[in-house]
Amino acid sequence: MSTSPTENEMQQPSLSVHGTGYHGWALWMRQTLAILQLELVKNFWGRRALLLYLIAALPVALVSMLSLLPPDADEMRELGRLSQVFAAIYGGLILRTLIFFGCAWVFMNLFRGEVVDRSLHYYFLSPVRREVLVVGKYLSGLIATIILFGSATAASMLILFYGLLPAEASAYFLSGIGARHLLTYVGVTILACIGYGAVFLIVGLFFRNPIVPALLLYGWEWLNFLLPPGLKKISVIHYLHSLVPVPLSEGPFAVLAEPTPAYLAVPSLFIFTGVIIFLAGLHIRRMEISYAGE
Amino acid sequence: MTTNLAAKAEAVSNGHAVLEPLPADRKIVFEGVSKFYGEVLGVNRVNLEVSPGITSLVGPNGSGKTTLMNLMAGLLRPTTGRISVLGVSPNEPELLFDHVGYCSQFDSFPRGATAREFVEFYLRVHGYSRQRTADMAHAALERVSMTEAADRKIAGFSKGMRQRVRLAQSIAHDPSVLILDEPLNGLDPMARAEIIGLFRRLADAGMHLIISSHILHEVDMMSDSVVLLHNGYIVAEGEVHGVRDEIGEHPIQILVRCDRPQALAARLFEHDHIVEARVHDDRGGLFVKTRRPDEFYLLLNTVIVEQNLAVESVGPVDDDLNAVYQYLITSEGGQH
Numbered sequence: 109m110s111t112s113p114t115e116n117e118m119q120q121p122s123l124s125v126h127g128t129g130y131h132g133w134a135l136w137m138r139q140t141l142a143i144l145q146l147e148l149v150k151n152f153w154g155r156r157a158l159l160l161y162l163i164a165a166l167p168v169a170l171v172s173m174l175s176l177l178p179p180d181a182d183e184m185r186e187l188g189r190l191s192q193v194f195a196a197i198y199g200g201l202i203l204r205t206l207i208f209f210g211c212a213w214v215f216m217n218l219f220r221g222e223v224v225d226r227s228l229h230y231y232f233l234s235p236v237r238r239e240v241l242v243v244g245k246y247l248s249g250l251i252a253t254i255i256l257f258g259s260a261t262a263a264s265m266l267i268l269f270y271g272l273l274p275a276e277a278s279a280y281f282l283s284g285i286g287a288r289h290l291l292t293y294v295g296v297t298i299l300a301c302i303g304y305g306a307v308f309l310i311v312g313l314f315f316r317n318p319i320v321p322a323l324l325l326y327g328w329e330w331l332n333f334l335l336p337p338g339l340k341k342i343s344v345i346h347y348l349h350s351l352v353p354v355p356l357s358e359g360p361f362a363v364l365a366e367p368t369p370a371y372l373a374v375p376s377l378f379i380f381t382g383v384i385i386f387l388a389g390l391h392i393r394r395m396e397i398s399y400a401g402e
Numbered sequence: 403m404t405t406n407l408a409a410k411a412e413a414v415s416n417g418h419a420v421l422e423p424l425p426a427d428r429k430i431v432f433e434g435v436s437k438f439y440g441e442v443l444g445v446n447r448v449n450l451e452v453s454p455g456i457t458s459l460v461g462p463n464g465s466g467k468t469t470l471m472n473l474m475a476g477l478l479r480p481t482t483g484r485i486s487v488l489g490v491s492p493n494e495p496e497l498l499f500d501h502v503g504y505c506s507q508f509d510s511f512p513r514g515a516t517a518r519e520f521v522e523f524y525l526r527v528h529g530y531s532r533q534r535t536a537d538m539a540h541a542a543l544e545r546v547s548m549t550e551a552a553d554r555k556i557a558g559f560s561k562g563m564r565q566r567v568r569l570a571q572s573i574a575h576d577p578s579v580l581i582l583d584e585p586l587n588g589l590d591p592m593a594r595a596e597i598i599g600l601f602r603r604l605a606d607a608g609m610h611l612i613i614s615s616h617i618l619h620e621v622d623m624m625s626d627s628v629v630l631l632h633n634g635y636i637v638a639e640g641e642v643h644g645v646r647d648e649i650g651e652h653p654i655q656i657l658v659r660c661d662r663p664q665a666l667a668a669r670l671f672e673h674d675h676i677v678e679a680r681v682h683d684d685r686g687g688l689f690v691k692t693r694r695p696d697e698f699y700l701l702l703n704t705v706i707v708e709q710n711l712a713v714e715s716v717g718p719v720d721d722d723l724n725a726v727y728q729y730l731i732t733s734e735g736g737q738h
Contacts, residue, residue: 127500127575128529138529146523155513226510230571232477233506234527235499393493397477398439399508 127235139236143244144251147218151252156217163210164256167202167264175271187269187276191289194268195354198293202264203300203348204330207257211304212322214253216312218245219392226399239389246309246385253301261297265290285353292353299351303344303377306384313391333358337365344380347373428488429453430474430579430610435483437469443634444469448483450629450636452612456605458621459614461631467614468507470631471581474612475504487579488610500528503572504581509564511556517543517567518552521574528575542574543567545600547593561588561715569597579610586620590713591703598624617718619654619695653677655691656698659714663688669705673697689719 130138151157178184184193222228231241269277269286280286307325311318329345340346340363349355350367351374368376430452437444445466459467472478473485476492490497511520521539530538543552546566551559556567565588573580582601586594601624605611615621621628630638655678660666666688667679675698678691692698699716706713 130529135529139527142526142529146526150512225513226508227512229477229506229508230524231527232495233475233499233504233572234524235496236527237496240496394479396479398472 136237136240139240140244140247143231143236143241144248147245147248148251151214151248156213156221159213160210160252160256163206163213164260166206167197167260168267170201171197171264171268171271175267178272184272187273187280190269190272191354192356194265195352195356197264197268198261199349199352199356202257202261203296203352204345206260207253207297207300208304208326208329209322210257211249211253211301212308212311212318214249215246215305215308216318216322218249218309218312220312220315220318223397223399229397232395232397238392238395242309242385242388242392246305246388249305249309250301253305254298257297257301258294261293262290265293289353292351296348296351299374299377300344300348302381303348306381306388307344310384310388310391313388313395333362336363340365341368344377347377430488430612431484431486432470432473433484433486435473435480435485437473437478438481444478445473445631445634448636450639452610453627454605454608454610455626456601456611456613456624457627457629458625459612459629459631460616460618460621462616464633465631466634467616467631468583469634471504471506471583471612471614474581475502475506477506499577500575501577502579502581503575503577505568505572505583505585507583507587509561509568511564511567514555514557516553516555517548517559517563517570520556520567521571524571525574538574538576539570542570545573546570547596562590562593565589566593566597573604577609579612580604582611582613584614584616586615586617587717588715591699591706591716594620594699595703619699619718623696653691653693654695655689655719656695656716657682657687657689657719658702658716659687661686661712662709665709666705666711669709670698670701673701686714 128135128138151160174184182189184190219228222231232238266277266281269280273280277286281290308318308322311321311325315321329343332340332343332345332349335343346365347368351370355367367373430450432448432450435448436446448470459470461467469478473480474487474492476495476498479493485492487498487502490501492498512523515523518539521542522535525535525538526532540549540552543549546569548563548566548570551563556564559567565585569582569585572582585601586597589597598620601611601613605626613621613625627641628639629636658666659682663681663685667681670676670679670688670690675692675694676690677693678689680689681687682689690698702713702716705711
């Protein structure tokens with residue numbers, strides 16, 4: 109049965125069919141994959157990648173030096189205490205500083221970097237939902253940081269243990285709890301990239317100069333141990349801290365709070381990330397480009 | 403247009419989509435559109451309907467041409483008013499840019515990309531397959547005569563070549579509407595003629611081409627209709643045939659940046675429509691005042707070939723242009 113279009117239908121766009129022939133989820137998946145591929149090339153081979161490689165290489169270089177020139181201390185000769193040493197290196201250097209700033213560098217530049225390079229308009233002039241662009245770019249940052257920092261975490265732990273206690277390390281990793289600890293540290297690293305990635309993605313979207321908010325966030329995350337229990341939960345590090353396999357004392361001034369159990373910490377981070385990505389999608393939908401004053 | 407239609411036919415045969423033809427009478431409509439940048443006026447109370455063909459937005463720098471184009475493309479949002487491009491709001495890029503191409507003035511490219519890679523990059527983002535992307539990119543580069551340089555890095559290109567690559571990127575998906583912000587900037591006279599020919603062919607095939615330019619002579623050559631902007635307002639719009647009459651005998655001053663301006667001057671003075679030729683203070687260019695710019699551009703092509711001149715850029719001098727615009731705006735014929 110054929111019907112003639114109403115006046116309203118005639119005024120509606122008949123441009124609903126995409127030139128590729130795909131639509132809906134199939135189209136969004138193709139576009140997300142295309143954006144992901146382009147952005148991965150930039151993340152791994154672009155000029156901004158060099159700093160990321162340096163940041164990721166730092167803990168590996170540090171533990172390599174420790175293994176080659178071990179300090180004359182008991183901590184370096186006993187497996188249990190060595191795991192405390194690694195926990196300190198991981199918590200203080202890798203998690204709180206290197207992953208934090210590595211994610212800041214990658215995720216803030218996903219949009220901010222393109223504005224500075226005056227190339228974001230090419231994406232905005234493509235037939236892509238801007239929310240798809242956010243997802244594609246976020247995933248590209250996530251893959252890059254997870255690969256680099258996940259590898260750096262695993263390599264640092266393996267080099268430290270095998271470098272200083274090669275005989276015990278084999279038993280520790282192959283038949284002891286070492287493998288579980290290693291996987292947990294890598295898992296925490298992945299969650300850190302997910303959480304910090306989302307935070308810095310939106311910081312890069314909202315702020316023309318994102319360095320100041322990044323430093324403020326750094327201060328907030330570092331001083332988390334001094335915050336009252338309620339405020340501790342408004343941070344990424346609180347949930348990550350709850351998940352590390354070897355908990356460390358936060359010092360005599362720390363305000364004690366119950367760690368959030370893993371079954372709450374992990375979903376909380378995912379929900380937090382989802383909310384941030386949703387807000388980024390809302391923001392980018394209204395975003396204008398003029399590059400004036402960049 | 404053929405490529406896109408073929409793609410759509412292929413999509414139907416694959417069962418991906420049911421196609422609806424685009425009605426030919428769709429227009430680009432601005433209804434009471436204003437844009438303010440804080441306190442600064444971009445455009446004000448613009449009411450405009452653009453039909454298929456070449457429509458030129460003409461006006462001096464700062465008159466609102468780029469603002470109007472960026473509003474049309476959704477890169478900016480109107481402070482007030484409504485815009486519709488073939489029935490689609492610029493707030494829906496996923497629908498809009500399947501049918502719209504925009505060659506902006508932003509002269510930036512992904513670092514290290516070749517011309518082919520650049521065009522392919524953004525076709526992939528549309529969602530096309532690798533093979534289709536490669537075919538479409540090649541066809542687009544061919545249309546702007548860039549196939550020979552397609553696999554060279556854009557960083558080593560001249561301004562004119564970069565302009566052509568951007569143009570290829572904007573037409574690669576066979577849009578129905580093409581928005582071009584100063585598309586002839588940086589092109590040498592031969593390339594200008596070639597690209598104007600391409601625009602004409604696209605317009606004759608039923609496309610909307612919205613072109614901003616401050617080169618009145620070129621507007622006159624290629625446009626079907628003209629929108630004259632001044633200080634953010636549309637001061638005149640209509641058929642193009644009046645522009646040349648309005649300019650009348652008002653001489654236009656053009657700056658030719660080249661390696662041997664004296665040689666060029668000597669050759670130009672043989673022609674009576676050249677009112678004045680003066681070497682630039684830095685001795686790297688020649689100011690030419692002419693009553694008949696179209697004849698001058700043809701002559702320039704000949705002289706470039708004869709004397710093997712290396713020409714960096716050719717364009718009207720802004721101060722002089724402003725005087726012409728002022729003349730057009732205030733003269734009786736320049737009004738609505």
